[in-house]
Amino acid sequence: MNADQNRSxxxxxxxGQAVAPRLPLPSIRxxxxxxxxxxxxxxxxxxxxxxLFPLLYSLWLSFTDVNLLRTTGPAIxxxxxxxxxxxxxxxxxxxxxxxxxxxxxxxxxxxxxxGAFVLxxxxxxxxxxxxxxxxxxxxxLMRSLLLIPWSLSRVVVGLLWVGLLDFEFGALNAxxxxxxxxxxxxxFFKDGFSALNVLVSVYMWNQAPFAALLFxxxxxxxxxxxxxxxxxxxxDYWQRFRHVTLPALRPIVFLVLVLATVNGFxxxxxxxxxxxxxxxxDTTTVSWLGxxxxxxxxxFGPGTAxxxxxxxxxxxxxxxxxxxxxxxxxxxx
Amino acid sequence: xxxxxxRTFLKTSGALGAAAVLGEGLRAPAFADKPIxxxxxxxxxxxxxxxxxFYNQKYQGQVxxxxxxxxxxxxxxxxxxxxGEVVDVMYCNHNNRERWFxxxxxxxxxxxxxxxxxxxxxxxANLDSLKSKDxxxxxxxxYFTSLFILIYNEPMLQQAGIKAPAKSWDELVEHSMKLKxxxxxxxxxxxxxxxxxxxxxxQFMSDCFSEGAQVFDAxxxxxxxxxxxxxxxMERWQKVYKAELVNPEVLTKTSSTDTHRLFWTGRYAYxxxxxxxxxxxxxxxxxxxxxxxxxxxxxxxxxxxxxxxTDSYVVNAxxxxxxxxxxxxxxxxxxxxxxxxxxxxxxxxxxxxxxYPEMYDHAEIIQSYDRWIDLKLLREQYKKGKVIxxxxxxxxxxxxxxxxxxxxxxxxxxxxxxxxxxxxxxxQKSLA
Numbered sequence: 001m002n003a004d005q006n007r008s009x010x011x012x013x014x015x016g017q018a019v020a021p022r023l024p025l026p027s028i029r030x031x032x033x034x035x036x037x038x039x040x041x042x043x044x045x046x047x048x049x050x051x052l053f054p055l056l057y058s059l060w061l062s063f064t065d066v067n068l069l070r071t072t073g074p075a076i077x078x079x080x081x082x083x084x085x086x087x088x089x090x091x092x093x094x095x096x097x098x099x100x101x102x103x104x105x106x107x108x109x110x111x112x113x114x115g116a117f118v119l120x121x122x123x124x125x126x127x128x129x130x131x132x133x134x135x136x137x138x139x140x141l142m143r144s145l146l147l148i149p150w151s152l153s154r155v156v157v158g159l160l161w162v163g164l165l166d167f168e169f170g171a172l173n174a175x176x177x178x179x180x181x182x183x184x185x186x187x188f189f190k191d192g193f194s195a196l197n198v199l200v201s202v203y204m205w206n207q208a209p210f211a212a213l214l215f216x217x218x219x220x221x222x223x224x225x226x227x228x229x230x231x232x233x234x235x236d237y238w239q240r241f242r243h244v245t246l247p248a249l250r251p252i253v254f255l256v257l258v259l260a261t262v263n264g265f266x267x268x269x270x271x272x273x274x275x276x277x278x279x280x281x282d283t284t285t286v287s288w289l290g291x292x293x294x295x296x297x298x299x300f301g302p303g304t305a306x307x308x309x310x311x312x313x314x315x316x317x318x319x320x321x322x323x324x325x326x327x328x329x330x331x332x333x
Numbered sequence: 334x335x336x337x338x339x340r341t342f343l344k345t346s347g348a349l350g351a352a353a354v355l356g357e358g359l360r361a362p363a364f365a366d367k368p369i370x371x372x373x374x375x376x377x378x379x380x381x382x383x384x385x386x387f388y389n390q391k392y393q394g395q396v397x398x399x400x401x402x403x404x405x406x407x408x409x410x411x412x413x414x415x416x417g418e419v420v421d422v423m424y425c426n427h428n429n430r431e432r433w434f435x436x437x438x439x440x441x442x443x444x445x446x447x448x449x450x451x452x453x454x455x456x457x458a459n460l461d462s463l464k465s466k467d468x469x470x471x472x473x474x475x476y477f478t479s480l481f482i483l484i485y486n487e488p489m490l491q492q493a494g495i496k497a498p499a500k501s502w503d504e505l506v507e508h509s510m511k512l513k514x515x516x517x518x519x520x521x522x523x524x525x526x527x528x529x530x531x532x533x534x535x536q537f538m539s540d541c542f543s544e545g546a547q548v549f550d551a552x553x554x555x556x557x558x559x560x561x562x563x564x565x566x567m568e569r570w571q572k573v574y575k576a577e578l579v580n581p582e583v584l585t586k587t588s589s590t591d592t593h594r595l596f597w598t599g600r601y602a603y604x605x606x607x608x609x610x611x612x613x614x615x616x617x618x619x620x621x622x623x624x625x626x627x628x629x630x631x632x633x634x635x636x637x638x639x640x641x642x643t644d645s646y647v648v649n650a651x652x653x654x655x656x657x658x659x660x661x662x663x664x665x666x667x668x669x670x671x672x673x674x675x676x677x678x679x680x681x682x683x684x685x686x687x688x689y690p691e692m693y694d695h696a697e698i699i700q701s702y703d704r705w706i707d708l709k710l711l712r713e714q715y716k717k718g719k720v721i722x723x724x725x726x727x728x729x730x731x732x733x734x735x736x737x738x739x740x741x742x743x744x745x746x747x748x749x750x751x752x753x754x755x756x757x758x759x760x761q762k763s764l765a
């Protein structure tokens with residue numbers, strides 16, 4: 001510590017003025033490192049309480065025999081709330097769910113759902129972004145309107161599409177019939193595969209605008225010089241898109257793929273509003289099965305185990321995307 | 334001139350304030366009861382608030398009511414109990430009552446004052462369904478009871494020249510075929526095959542019972558594969574689905590409420606659903622094209638039996654205000670001081686029935702029901718209502734939900750009737 005740092009900034013007493021005796025104040029000397037830790041500690045504690053603790057606790061639940069109504073037994077107390085420590089049963093919950101044919105049929109259905117959704121959301125989102133990247137009258141308005149489907153609550157989205165697609169009173173059926181394109185109303189939810197594809201499309205309608213927004217932001221950051229240079233080289237629109245736009249958007253494509261995949265795996269609310277997993281089990285995905293197991297059958301152990309298999313799949317696919325898209329990607333300095 | 338110092342001013346105003354507070358306190362009604370928490374799932378929460386307010390005023394209660402969405406209601410109550418919260422009085426559906434009791438969340442009410450009198454007033458079938466699995470304890474008082482009924486669209490039948498509603502299932506199918514053939518209705522029959530726990534499975538049990546079939550044996554094992562009546566009901570379901578007599582999307586409707594609203598359109602001839610839905614169909618002209626009283630109730634076809642259940646108000650086993658909690662429970666599910674206030678309100682407002690036959694002698698109730706249903710016929714139907722005990726088993730909730738897919742597969746012809754019925758038996762065995 002140098003002399004300047006030791007210099008007191010307090011006003012000196014004037015001559016003749018009584019000087020009050022100084023009480024020795026306890027001084028805590030912290031190094032810069034500890035001071036920094038002290039400052040971020042409340043935030044870290046907050047993150048631990050609202051993110052890490054629930055995450056670890058739910059992971060722990062997937063290895064235990066949970067009975068919510070058991071009010072005795074070992075428990076920890078957090079701020080007056082009793083958090084029970086259920087009986088550890090190892091990987092039994094995971095073995096049980098992997099042994100269930102319904103889990104596997106739900107998993108294949110989920111993979112189809114996610115694949116179709118990611119493809120649709122990415123392609124349509126990219127298409128919308130390309131259109132909105134062009135200059136035309138009303139572009140700002142179009143960009144604002146684009147966000148409406150994304151900003152709607154998914155329960156509202158579900159109810160909206162029930163109103164459009166319903167066999168009895170759906171607006172789409174009425175429109176198609178009026179145009180003479182159909183003679184009898186189409187039952188979009190009659191067949192399981194058709195119902196699943198309706199779910200994909202409705203979710204895409206809800207989510208593609210966000211992908212478009214991300215792509216649009218990426219496109220606007222591509223330097224105009226690159227396009228000019230490509231034009232000078234005689235590249236047409238599609239060649240410019242393929243050789244300039246797409247490579248520049250690689251990190252955004254990665255982001256969109258990861259977000260769409262995770263959202264696709266976790267999608268639950270539209271199933272709740274539109275099909276409840278039916279007809280039969282034809283629209284039952286792993287997330288719906290996990291939700292049912294947890295909250296309908298009160299089996300929190302197997303339920304969380306089912307949902308953690310989704311987490312593992314999400315992480316695996318993120319890794320694959322990273323390897324495919326970003327491993328050899330060198331950002332410009 | 335008298336000067337008022339700051340100290341004098343503060344002292345005087347403090348004394349005045351204290352007097353005002355004390356004075357107000359003296360004027361306020363004296364609360365005899367301790368605070369009680371009361372939770373229920375969302376069904377007409379404003380109506381519930383009204384009668385809770387009525388209770389607080391009339392009986393000097395301090396009841397705090399909270400409504401929780403249906404889908405999360407039971408898990409929410411369980412997680413709260415797990416965290417140590419005590420909700421004194423709660424709704425509980427029949428599927429969860431035994432579980433809550435066996436795990437010590439709720440208590441039996443037999444030892445509480447007035448229970449014996451209420452037991453005597455209940456119909457035996459409802460009383461049985463409110464009892465514990467071993468039949469020795471009463472686990473709550475009734476919130477409501479209901480059963481499946483047959484509803485028909487009278488103007489549509491008349492248009493087709495059909496003079497009386499179907500008395501048998503074969504007749505119902507025959508009428509539906511005729512209505513479709515005559516292009517009076519594309520899908521004349523609307524069964525409650527929705528995907529929720531209140532749809533496909535209660536409808537399945539109703540139709541099995543009406544064909545004289547048992548679904549569970551005395552030990553609550555599923556035995557539908559040995560019951561010709563169950564196979565007959567399923568073959569009929571396959572037939573009406575294949576002949577496109579039903580709305581094909583009814584299988585993905587998410588609730589019985591959504592399903593019954595389809596009948597409001599007047600495009601269907603027959604509908605099977607919970608009894609109270611006829612109140613909106615035949616009694617609410619602002620919603621339904623079949624009101625007033627164009628839709629009517631007929632006795633359930635076959636032998637007339639249909640599935641009946643009773644949901645309840647229960648008392649928390651750990652309540653610290655047992656006396657007051659029980660007083661509220663009797664107000665809700667019984668006749669506190671001889672007044673059936675809440676039970677009567679549900680009858681009048683929503684057509685929710687209760688297991689106390691004497692309620693249906695009240696002129697006000699008779700007059701109200703007369704606006705939307707033939708009360709005499711409804712009471713006859715209740716005599717044919719059949720309760721089950723299987724829902725008291727710990728596996729029942731999971732069986733009831735998973736079985737929906739199997740039954741829907743039978744309906745759609747994805748699986749054959751014998752194979753599907755065997756799958757139901759196997760499903761129950763795997764969970765027991």
